[in-house]
Amino acid sequence: MLTLHTADLLVPGAGAVPVPGGAVLVEGDRIARVGPYEDLAVAYPHARARRWPGLLTPGMLVRSGDELLERTYYPDDPYEITELGAEPITGRALDDLKLTEARWGHSARRGTQRLLARGVVAVAGRFTVPAVRTAVLRSGLTVVPPTASPSPSPAPASLDPFAGRSAPAEAYHGTLEPGSPARFAAFAVPDEAALLAEGATTCVATVIAGRLLHRRR
Secondary structure: OEEEEEOOEEOOOOOOOOEEOEEEEEEOOEEEEEEEHHHHHHHOOOOEEEEOOOEEEEOEEEOOHHHHHHOOEOOOOOOOHHHHOOOOEOHHHHHHHOOOHHHHHHHHHHHHHHHHOOOEEEEEOOOOOHHHHHHHHHHOOEEEOOOOOOOOOOOOOOOOOOOOOOOHHHHEOOOOOOOOEOOEEEEOOOOHHHHHHHOHHHEEEEEEOOEEEEEOO
16 A cells, blocks of 8 residues: 655755755555655555654654663553652662563553654664563664764763754764665644754654554654
8 A cells, every 4th residue: 555644844864955845645554656646646545644743754763672672671551650650760770670571561552652642763782681672673673783872971871862962963874765674754833943942842743664664642
């Protein structure tokens, strides 16, 4: 099935010229065409159309994925919130939880959902806990090797792909062009400056391999 994803402004990638009213035509798990929505809608009249408010960009890469998912515990809402609170648990407080591999796997699934809700399509890191590795792979997120930080004081691990970044483009994973994997995100902001200012929680949709894996309700 062909699907047209369109927004008020399309940013194909870092350094690319934005396309007002741009669209991405998805066929299977790949991008077939990129261009103005009006042109693509005429050329492919039978394609299903999905309209998103604001900005359509490549999906995001988050750093330190292993720290976020193997060394951070996300309490199960609502079952653990009363006892543990709603905030992620890290550091020495993890010792008191006496976490099994199964609980780490459940936590990782909740963590990947938080990442998808921020437009993340890829995580950098090395996963050593089998249940966590399985949860990440099943989520659809791409795993890439960690890279050395250019800064002597790297930014702390964060679910926010823009943490420590000076521009959203620094977090883009790939580009939106014909033949590339269909993985991108839509944000309810007018442009990249507003995206950096308002943050990744403005995400309204995340697509990986052509599948809509997150949609704000």
